[in-house]
Amino acid sequence: MTMQLDSSGKLRHLITLKDIDKPMLEMLLDRADSFVTGRGALPRNGSAFAGRTVANLFFEPSTRTRSSFELAAKRLGLHVLNLDVRTSSRTKGETILDTIYTLEAMSCDIFVLRDSEPGMPGFIADNVDPWVSVLNAGEADRNHPTQGLLDVLTMRQHKRDFSQLSVSIIGDIRHSRVAHSTSHALNTLGVGQLRLIAPESLMPAADEFAGAERHTDIATGIADADVVMTLRIQKERMNAAAIPDSESYYRQYGLNKERLALAKPDAIVMHPGPMNRGTEISSEVADGPQSVIREQVANGVATRMAVMMTVLETLHGK
Ligand code: ASP
Secondary structure, three states, X not given: OOOOEOOOOOEXXXXXXXXXXXXXXXXHHHHHHHHOOOOOOOOOOOOOOOOOEEEEEEOOOOOHHHHHHHHHHHHOOOEEEEOOOOOOHHHHOOOHHXXXXXXXXXXXXXXXXXXXXXXXXXXXHHHOXXXXXXXXXXXXXXXXXXXXXXXXXXXXXXXXXXXXXXEEEEOOOOOOHHHHHXXXXXXXXXXXXXXXXXXXXXXXXXXXXXXXXXXXXXXXXXXXXXXXXXXXXXXXXXXXXXXXXXXXXXXXXXXXXXXXXXXXXXXXXXXXXXXXXXXXXXXXXXXXOOEOHHHHHHHHHHHHHHHHHHHHHHHHOO
């Protein structure tokens, strides 16, 4: 297993939230919070590591996460290299490690990696130079640690005490790296109750999400929840026959106003994006007063700044 911490217990790589303990999780959340500014305000900046370089390697599509990492890096004064993977040598047969070694030779300090192959970010982390860090920006259906962090940061900003919280996650939990990472963080923070709502075909394996309640009925799953998170159906991770048809899915599991009314009146609504309006969520709810979806996006940049600052401190000292 990849060692995410260095020999003195500092964060060196971020591959999964599973092994990140509560003090470190809270340190990252506090730090991310310190980078959050109001809408329209000048974003926070930093310059302690100005001139260091981040290479974004996204071997799967991304809009939010990639631009979020890029903006976070730039706000810390870092250089950013966005490798165009459609023209990269990996498609010409060069192994991913050769690509990494080439970029290491050009003095890249951080690799931000998204890949459809499980285990790839950890494998790269195990093979980079000691002065280089790897950040997982989405690994198959397994982990998306910065999304997990920004999700719990958003919950904490609204709700504070995790032990009192009831969180309902609706949708394609089986294939969602977001649900996996967010639940790792929620467990570490001692969430009161985690409920998974999905048809049987989209429920995770029995040995995953220990301690979570499972509901196939959305009404009982949502009742009195403090946080309601909906997820996109990960069509790219299923064969065509298994993909539920959008209209009947919306009828059974779509988050509309009537269903949201079953949660607590001050419940917040979350979605990692990209959203399919009319499939997992109605526009009325997505754009409604309980939605914190855009706050999640804003928190994403602050979270990635916090993570990059932290690993750069580990690599190069304060
Ligand atoms: N953007 C998230 C991810 O990369 C969620 C999604 O794609 O549905 O996993």
